[in-house]
Amino acid sequence: MKTGFRQSIAGLHSWSGLILGWLLFAIALSGTATVFRSEISGWMRPEVVATTPPDAAIKAAVRWLEAHHPKAAGWYLTAPDERIPTTQAVFDDAAAPAGYRDIALDPVSGSPDVARATLGGEFLYRFHFELQLPYPWGRYLAVAAAMLMLIAIVSGIIVHKRIFKDIFTFRAGKGKRSWLDAHNVLGVLALPFHLMITVTGIVTLLSLVMPWGTAANYGEDLKTAFAEAAPGLVSRDPAGRPAPLAPIGPMLAAAQHRFGEGRVGRVSIANPGDVNAIVTISRHDGDQLAYAAQTVSFDGPSGQILKTYAETRPAQRTYDVLYGLHMGRFAPQVSRWLYFLCGLALAATIATGLILWIRSRPQARGAGPWIAARLNVGAVAGFPAAILGFFYANRLFPVDIPERAEAEVSAFFWVWGAAILFAMLREPARAWREAFAVLAAAAALLPVVSFVATGRGLWSAVIGGDWLFAGFDLTLFAFAVLAAAIARRAGVASADSARRRGPRAVPA
Amino acid sequence: MSPSRLQSLRRAVPAVRAVARLLLASVGGYGLAVALAYALARGLPVARSEATVSASLAAILAMPVAAIWTYGTPRLGRAAGGILGLTAVLAAAAWMIGQPA
Numbered sequence: 001m002k003t004g005f006r007q008s009i010a011g012l013h014s015w016s017g018l019i020l021g022w023l024l025f026a027i028a029l030s031g032t033a034t035v036f037r038s039e040i041s042g043w044m045r046p047e048v049v050a051t052t053p054p055d056a057a058i059k060a061a062v063r064w065l066e067a068h069h070p071k072a073a074g075w076y077l078t079a080p081d082e083r084i085p086t087t088q089a090v091f092d093d094a095a096a097p098a099g100y101r102d103i104a105l106d107p108v109s110g111s112p113d114v115a116r117a118t119l120g121g122e123f124l125y126r127f128h129f130e131l132q133l134p135y136p137w138g139r140y141l142a143v144a145a146a147m148l149m150l151i152a153i154v155s156g157i158i159v160h161k162r163i164f165k166d167i168f169t170f171r172a173g174k175g176k177r178s179w180l181d182a183h184n185v186l187g188v189l190a191l192p193f194h195l196m197i198t199v200t201g202i203v204t205l206l207s208l209v210m211p212w213g214t215a216a217n218y219g220e221d222l223k224t225a226f227a228e229a230a231p232g233l234v235s236r237d238p239a240g241r242p243a244p245l246a247p248i249g250p251m252l253a254a255a256q257h258r259f260g261e262g263r264v265g266r267v268s269i270a271n272p273g274d275v276n277a278i279v280t281i282s283r284h285d286g287d288q289l290a291y292a293a294q295t296v297s298f299d300g301p302s303g304q305i306l307k308t309y310a311e312t313r314p315a316q317r318t319y320d321v322l323y324g325l326h327m328g329r330f331a332p333q334v335s336r337w338l339y340f341l342c343g344l345a346l347a348a349t350i351a352t353g354l355i356l357w358i359r360s361r362p363q364a365r366g367a368g369p370w371i372a373a374r375l376n377v378g379a380v381a382g383f384p385a386a387i388l389g390f391f392y393a394n395r396l397f398p399v400d401i402p403e404r405a406e407a408e409v410s411a412f413f414w415v416w417g418a419a420i421l422f423a424m425l426r427e428p429a430r431a432w433r434e435a436f437a438v439l440a441a442a443a444a445l446l447p448v449v450s451f452v453a454t455g456r457g458l459w460s461a462v463i464g465g466d467w468l469f470a471g472f473d474l475t476l477f478a479f480a481v482l483a484a485a486i487a488r489r490a491g492v493a494s495a496d497s498a499r500r501r502g503p504r505a506v507p508a
Numbered sequence: 509m510s511p512s513r514l515q516s517l518r519r520a521v522p523a524v525r526a527v528a529r530l531l532l533a534s535v536g537g538y539g540l541a542v543a544l545a546y547a548l549a550r551g552l553p554v555a556r557s558e559a560t561v562s563a564s565l566a567a568i569l570a571m572p573v574a575a576i577w578t579y580g581t582p583r584l585g586r587a588a589g590g591i592l593g594l595t596a597v598l599a600a601a602a603w604m605i606g607q608p609a
Binding site: 008009016147150151154158199203207209210213214216218219225228315318322 | 533541542545546548549550554555556557558559560561562563564565567568569571572575576579580582602607608
């Protein structure tokens with residue numbers, strides 16, 4: 001039964017990979033881009049050049065929010081750091097299309113109007129696990145995709161005979177064999193990362209996918225469950241009696257004093273303007289592996305400390321560390337690039353797997369394989385194209401159009417949709433070539449367009465030591481080269497297979 | 509029953525078995541994970557909040573293991589017996605321990 005076992009697991013591998021493979025590719029690539037969420041946000045707001053210490057930026061943000069959104073149920077602020085100059089603010093706002101706003105506030109004035117309206121890197125971050133679908137359906141779909149991914153990885157390891165040898169095996173120009181080698185090299189080389197990021201990705205949505213441990217111990221009493229899970233968080237309902245918020249500066253200083261070496265990271269203000277207001281200050285995520293390890297809570301109107309908390313319970317800490325591993329906020333520059341490269345490898349493993357699915361079924365006829373072959377091009381070329389479209393929209397849309405941030409997001413989906421439509425109408429081998437040629441040109445041109453639109457170009461960035469802009473442009477050039485190479489290879493590979501199999505072959 | 513109908517029924521059997529295996533791996537795998545979460549959350553000899561987190565973390569790993577085991581077991585009956593049997597044992601254990609006060 002040995003062959004039967006291997007065959008069965010191989011079947012599980014290819015089907016679990018295919019069923020949400022196109023979505024998984026989009027999740028992997030948006031997650032990879034999210035590694036540089038702060039940098040993308042910075043690039044997309046070229047107007048913000050001033051920087052201030054984080055506590056001054058938080059003070060400015062609170063002043064602006066008190067003046068403009070005093071009725072919000074809560075303000076959730078992320079302090080600027082060396083990676084990003086703006087304060088990120090999330091708060092409920094009935095006037096916003098989504099019911100809440102997620103905006104960047106200028107560090108000096110606290111106002112969002114200094115920079116063009118854009119979601120910046122926050123869009124790719126949210127898309128990564130919400131897929132632009134209403135809560136909680138996007139998250140359910142994302143966690144289902146992650147679970148299939150985990151099954152695909154583990155079954156892939158099982159069907160794999162020679163893990164170590166495959167790192168050094170690549171036979172180019174041999175059609176399906178080359179795709180299989182590429183799939184294996186990319187999959188095996190960063191295998192620990194692939195496993196880690198998939199499992200920890202599921203962990204970030206743990207309460208959604210596996211709420212049953214909580215149900216077993218707490219039944220319907222979610223309030224107690226939450227209080228015991230996060231004892232550091234003080235929560236109380238608004239009293240309905242107004243009271244001004246005490247100055248935030250001394251609270252920041254008191255929290256800083258308790259964090260010692262650590263920095264102030266997030267500041268959340270619940271029930272602002274109410275007598276029951278609570279200010280919770282968390283340590284910066286970049287200071288430790290665990291996510292949200294240490295908090296200090298203050299009574300809003302008096303500024304008195306209500307509670308300080310550092311997580312020490314082993315299981316909860318394990319959870320926090322797993323969460324932190326996925327977020328990768330702790331990672332210094334070098335590890336951040338490793339996250340990025342491994343993420344690209346994961347996306348490429350998924351893409352080559354999708355291509356292999358078609359290549360392994362050259363005799364397949366009917367609507368399924370026909371659509372799958374075309375969706376491969378639409379998804380694999382279309383998603384990076386959509387990200388580029390989002391960046392182009394950021395540079396080209398007028399600064400003063402209404403709901404500008406939403407318009408950028410629309411541009412993203414129009415490009416993605418157009419790419420999928422293009423792939424449906426075109427013979428796949430040609431579509432691969434053409435789509436990647438367009439991608440290469442678009443990536444190479446973006447730095448030029450950005451220079452014309454903002455006056456900040458690669459040359460002045462390098463001279464001025466502006467590594468954000470220089471790095472962004474250089475990364476785009478690297479992508480242009482990669483896309484051009486794929487466009488060339490795709491052309492050669494399809495010519496090969498056409499010669500070998502004759503005109504009736506189904507190309508990948 | 510006519511021979512041709514019998515034949516078409518026999519042809520349908522692999523499809524039915526494939527669907528059954530798929531349901532066993534997905535729905536059955538999740539069911540097993542839920543039962544494991546319940547049993548561990550109540551049974552682990554640590555603080556209630558700690559048991560809850562540990563149980564949930566363990567449970568998300570149970571699902572892929574169950575799915576792969578289902579596909580790795582040649583006989584569908586044996587796979588079903590294993591998954592459903594273990595689920596029943598865990599559910600019974602969770603039920604006997606009961607919700608902590």
